[in-house]
Amino acid sequence: MSDALLDVSDLRVHFPLRRATPFAPKRTVKAVDGVSFALAKGRTFGIVGESGSGKTTTALAVMRLTEITSGAVRLGDESLSALEGEALRRARRRVQMIFQDPYSSLNPRMRAGAIVAEPMELMQVGTETECRERAQELFAQVGLRSDQLQLFPHQFSGGQRQRIGIARALATKPELVVCDEPVSALDVAIQAQILNLLVKLQEEYGLAYLFISHDLGVVQYLCDEVAVMYLGRMVEQAPREALFGNPLHPYTWALLSAVPRVGRRRRDGAARLRLEGDPPSPISPPPGCRFSSRCPYAEARCKAEEPVLREVRPGHRVACHLVREDGTAPLRPATL
Amino acid sequence: MSGPLLEVEGLKVEFDTWDGRVRVLDGVSLSVSPGETLGIVGESGCGKSMTALAVMGLVPKPAGHVTGGAIRYRGEDLVKASDGRMRDLRGNRIAMIFQEPMTSLNPVFTVGDQIAETARLHLGLSPAEARKRAVEMLRAVHIPEAERRVAEYPHQFSGGMRQRVMIAMALACEPEVLIADEPTTALDVTVQAQIFDLLEELRAAEGTAIVLITHDMGATAEMADRVVVMYAGRKVEEGPVDAILGNPAHPYTQGLLACRPNLQLGHAAARPQLHEIPGVVPPLHLLGRGCAFADRCPRAMPRCGEAFPPAYDVGESHAAACWLLEEARAA
Ligand SMILES: Nc1ncnc2c1ncn2[C@@H]1O[C@H](COP(=O)(O)OP(=O)(O)OP(=O)(O)O)[C@@H](O)[C@H]1O
Ligand SMILES: Nc1ncnc2c1ncn2[C@@H]1O[C@H](COP(=O)(O)OP(=O)(O)OP(=O)(O)O)[C@@H](O)[C@H]1O
Ligand code: SF4
Ligand SMILES: [Mg+2]
Ligand SMILES: [Mg+2]
Numbered sequence: 070m071s072d073a074l075l076d077v078s079d080l081r082v083h084f085p086l087r088r089a090t091p092f093a094p095k096r097t098v099k100a101v102d103g104v105s106f107a108l109a110k111g112r113t114f115g116i117v118g119e120s121g122s123g124k125t126t127t128a129l130a131v132m133r134l135t136e137i138t139s140g141a142v143r144l145g146d147e148s149l150s151a152l153e154g155e156a157l158r159r160a161r162r163r164v165q166m167i168f169q170d171p172y173s174s175l176n177p178r179m180r181a182g183a184i185v186a187e188p189m190e191l192m193q194v195g196t197e198t199e200c201r202e203r204a205q206e207l208f209a210q211v212g213l214r215s216d217q218l219q220l221f222p223h224q225f226s227g228g229q230r231q232r233i234g235i236a237r238a239l240a241t242k243p244e245l246v247v248c249d250e251p252v253s254a255l256d257v258a259i260q261a262q263i264l265n266l267l268v269k270l271q272e273e274y275g276l277a278y279l280f281i282s283h284d285l286g287v288v289q290y291l292c293d294e295v296a297v298m299y300l301g302r303m304v305e306q307a308p309r310e311a312l313f314g315n316p317l318h319p320y321t322w323a324l325l326s327a328v329p330r331v332g333r334r335r336r337d338g339a340a341r342l343r344l345e346g347d348p349p350s351p352i353s354p355p356p357g358c359r360f361s362s363r364c365p366y367a368e369a370r371c372k373a374e375e376p377v378l379r380e381v382r383p384g385h386r387v388a389c390h391l392v393r394e395d396g397t398a399p400l401r402p403a404t405l
Numbered sequence: 406m407s408g409p410l411l412e413v414e415g416l417k418v419e420f421d422t423w424d425g426r427v428r429v430l431d432g433v434s435l436s437v438s439p440g441e442t443l444g445i446v447g448e449s450g451c452g453k454s455m456t457a458l459a460v461m462g463l464v465p466k467p468a469g470h471v472t473g474g475a476i477r478y479r480g481e482d483l484v485k486a487s488d489g490r491m492r493d494l495r496g497n498r499i500a501m502i503f504q505e506p507m508t509s510l511n512p513v514f515t516v517g518d519q520i521a522e523t524a525r526l527h528l529g530l531s532p533a534e535a536r537k538r539a540v541e542m543l544r545a546v547h548i549p550e551a552e553r554r555v556a557e558y559p560h561q562f563s564g565g566m567r568q569r570v571m572i573a574m575a576l577a578c579e580p581e582v583l584i585a586d587e588p589t590t591a592l593d594v595t596v597q598a599q600i601f602d603l604l605e606e607l608r609a610a611e612g613t614a615i616v617l618i619t620h621d622m623g624a625t626a627e628m629a630d631r632v633v634v635m636y637a638g639r640k641v642e643e644g645p646v647d648a649i650l651g652n653p654a655h656p657y658t659q660g661l662l663a664c665r666p667n668l669q670l671g672h673a674a675a676r677p678q679l680h681e682i683p684g685v686v687p688p689l690h691l692l693g694r695g696c697a698f699a700d701r702c703p704r705a706m707p708r709c710g711e712a713f714p715p716a717y718d719v720g721e722s723h724a725a726a727c728w729l730l731e732e733a734r735a736a
Contacts, residue, residue, distance in 0.1 A: 259685070313668075313670060329623030336605055405670055
């Protein structure tokens with residue numbers, strides 16, 4: 070896709086594991102193992118999946134904060150994955166990140182105003198006065214008062230600290246903001262405040278978000294397009310309406326089915342797709358389809374042959390042998 | 406059975422802190438009957454865990470004190486019970502699953518030893534019987550290869566499995582009341598669903614009374630018969646789950662329900678407006694005389710800041726503490 074702001078193609082991030090003995094076989098964690106997606110300006114791309122599926126590693130690779138084993142990350146016409154040194158530093162202005170933990174991601178010894186101004190200084194945008202003015206402006210943008218610029222992180226509540234994190238991310242006027250579980254550590258009521266803030270800022274600045282979360286309700290609320298990851302791969306990827314309205318992959322069904330919902334009672338034996346066990350280790354994923362060891366529909370072919378991610382409807386990609394060429398999944402339970 | 410198994414009435418808990426004495430629980434009342442699930446919801450710091458700890462006789466000492474009210478288990482007031490009696494009840498008749506499983510499992514003993522020890526102490530089993538019971542319990546909570554895994558240490562288990570081990574431990578002595586304090590907070594949704602299935606299985610099969618503490622309205626909707634909504638150390642609303650979800654009377658409950666982006670299956674249309682509760686929970690030492698929610702409440706009136714509203718009945722076993730309800734009644 071040429072009009073994409075972010076274009077990730079066949080991204081792999083493998084972590085070599087230390088061997089127990091010099092003669093032990095070499096082992097690697099294939100944290101991200103062939104991930105491709107594109108994100109247009111002003112849009113939000115969501116990644117969901119269980120713990121350990123590779124969401125954070127994907128985000129860190131996009132940020133160039135972890136070493137990329139292979140594949141390409143392009144930002145507009147720049148190849149982020151190939152840049153080094155000064156060129157990388159300049160390109161980095163265009164991408165910023167918001168972290169899950171508003172407590173540990175802020176330097177406790179710095180004042181809030183300085184925290185927000187820091188990225189501008191590091192990337193040498195503007196004079197000192199300009200930085201200070203911009204910090205003030207950002208504070209107002211994220212709903213903090215300018216008299217709070219002088220306070221230290223511990224003097225803020227969790228939600229306010231996340232607002233500082235957001236202000237800091239916006240300091241260099243990025244085009245893309247990578248959000249890794251930005252509301253997971255926050256109380257429900259505060260989550261809504263931050264989600265609404267993210268929507269407002271996106272509309273104002275035309276930001277693109279790469280939004281990572283394990284909360285499907287939040288992802289549905291915020292994202293235009295959603296990818297479901299399992300053990301380092303994307304198993305399904307679709308526009309929001311298609312993913313929630315016509316999910317095709319059994320793992321997506323299981324995720325959707327597991328979310329507690331108002332209007333459904335467990336003791337009425339509400340039909341739901343249950344998964345046994347935990348995801349297998351990414352060091353030795355099962356042969357064939359990686360989901361086959363937990364998939365209630367797995368057939369012999371699933372354990373032998375890995376299904377490829379293929380486009381079955383416009384923009385709707387899925388990796389499952391049981392999805393037909395016409396983009397239907399005959400085995401999907403009537404209710405999830 | 407008739408009547409509640411556990412009844413908390415007008416519970417007050419205070420702490421000595423740098424800011425002076427703060428009242429962490431102020432007149433909390435609730436009850437749970439055999440085979441019933443009571444949900445407790447509310448934002449962080451509203452006193453959910455403290456309520457559970459008070460029932461278990463585990464209010465942190467010496468800073469914390471139960472300064473009023475009663476906690477009755479089968480009619481016996483636990484506030485007045487001796488430490489020995491509480492130890493006896495804890496784990497035996499009333500068990501608790503804690504928010505963070507790793508802190509309540511001992512890293513130096515195998516999982517099997519820990520479950521067996523509980524079973525031995527509380528049920529008076531022989532060491533051999535207790536070991537057998539440990540394997541059975543691991544199987545009951547769906548841990549694969551229970552015979553092998555019984556000899557492993559807590560760090561060899563995943564988060565979800567550890568939480569299941571905690572449940573196995575809590576169940577080893579067949580408690581009548583099980584308090585589950587955010588039992589799935591750190592877990593994946595698929596694993597969370599397994600844990601909830603397990604709790605529901607237990608309730609249905611053994612008639613266990615369950616108190617489920619969570620901030621997730623969806624989980625409450627699926628699991629609970631009745632719901633208690635807490636705010637700043639007080640109960641602000643209580644009722645049958647359908648009434649609380651379908652017809653919430655307190656503005657805080659209404660806000661809690663509206664601020665969650667609920668998952669919608671089917672072709673969801675455009676992004677809906679997400680309601681916000683403005684501001685944050687006030688620090689307890691700064692609470693005034695009025696309704697604690699007043700400064701965040703979209704419908705607050707002058708009198709809300711002046712006195713704490715009493716509970717008004719708004720339906721069958723459904724009550725809420727809000728001045729609007731008196732206005733509605735007067736009108
Ligand atoms: N530096 C590293 N060295 C070795 N393994 C790693 C490293 N970083 C991540 N991993 C492994 O890679 C896999 C993917 O991890 P990642 O943090 O990307 O998952 P995630 O989807 O973000 O999970 P969570 O929902 O728990 O945040 C995991 O198995 C993890 O243990
Ligand atoms: N040791 C202590 N000393 C003083 N105050 C305490 C102590 N322990 C808890 N508190 C206070 O008691 C109140 C209730 O805390 P509690 O842990 O019951 O909240 P909670 O509803 O369980 O919150 P969460 O959802 O975060 O678990 C909080 O305001 C907390 O700050
Ligand atoms: S390919 Fe087979 S194992 Fe994999 S998800 Fe589809 S049905 Fe299940
Ligand atoms: Mg992560
Ligand atoms: Mg708690």
